[in-house]
Amino acid sequence: MMYNLLTELITLVKTYESSVENPADGLSSFLNWLNDRDTIQNSATTEPTWEGKARGRSADSVINTSLVHLYRYARLHAKTAITGSAFSTPDEFIYLIGLASGGSMSKTALIRQNIHEKATGTLIINRLLKKGLAEQQTIDSDKRSRIIHITPKGVQELNHSIENIKMASANVTEPLSDSEKMDLIALLLKLEDFHQDRSAGKF
Numbered sequence: 007m008m009y010n011l012l013t014e015l016i017t018l019v020k021t022y023e024s025s026v027e028n029p030a031d032g033l034s035s036f037l038n039w040l041n042d043r044d045t046i047q048n049s050a051t052t053e054p055t056w057e058g059k060a061r062g063r064s065a066d067s068v069i070n071t072s073l074v075h076l077y078r079y080a081r082l083h084a085k086t087a088i089t090g091s092a093f094s095t096p097d098e099f100i101y102l103i104g105l106a107s108g109g110s111m112s113k114t115a116l117i118r119q120n121i122h123e124k125a126t127g128t129l130i131i132n133r134l135l136k137k138g139l140a141e142q143q144t145i146d147s148d149k150r151s152r153i154i155h156i157t158p159k160g161v162q163e164l165n166h167s168i169e170n171i172k173m174a175s176a177n178v179t180e181p182l183s184d185s186e187k188m189d190l191i192a193l194l195l196k197l198e199d200f201h202q203d204r205s206a207g208k209f
Contacts, residue, residue: 076178083174091170092137092163097122097130099164099171102139105156106164113142113152139163 022039023029029039056068084096093099097120104119105111111119117127131154134140139160142152156164179187 080174080178083177084171087170087174088167091167092139093167094133095130098134098139099167101127101130101134102156102160102164105140105154106161110153110155113154116154134160 018040019036022036026039029035056063058067081096084099088096088099091099093102101116101120104116108119113128113131114124116131117124120127122130131140134154135142137159138157141155141157143155145151145153179190182190
């Protein structure tokens with residue numbers, strides 16, 4: 007018999023019982039606790055290093071800088087992907103894919119979805135309208151409001167460019183494993199949800 011393994015398991019069960027309030031008497035709960043424990047221990051022993059850390063540069067500074075850099079890298083890949091297409095900028099593609107996936111919406115909603123100021127978002131929408139990739143209709147109840155729709159030409163241009171865009175997106179995240187991507191998505195969504203709540207009404 008594997009006495010050493012049994013001894014280690016018994017020790018872990020005792021630690022589980024003593025460290026968890028009202029520990030559940032089941033394998034699933036014990037395994038969840040063990041997984042969380044290992045995650046905490048691994049993160050504590052593998053803290054990354056970064057330029058300026060020894061001189062006091064904070065983790066917040068590194069995260070903010072990396073997000074800005076990654077945004078710029080992503081735009082470079084996206085610009086390459088839309089070369090020769092009907093799109094002048096990656097934002098035009100992003101606005102149009104928002105209409106294709108989310109359905110028709112008001113100008114304000116479309117701009118807010120993309121976290122742009124009104125003036126910037128309006129310019130992007132106007133370019134899509136001028137190219138015939140999107141169209142707008144007035145709302146009978148409010149003639150000042152406009153609903154934006156994607157046109158058949160817009161759908162055609164999306165389909166023409168989508169594979170290149172997918173490849174550009176994959177290039178941005180290329181070094182990450184599937185599990186790392188899931189972890190990153192969870193963290194980024196947590197940040198987005200936080201800032202979305204705090205920024206309500208500002209865009």
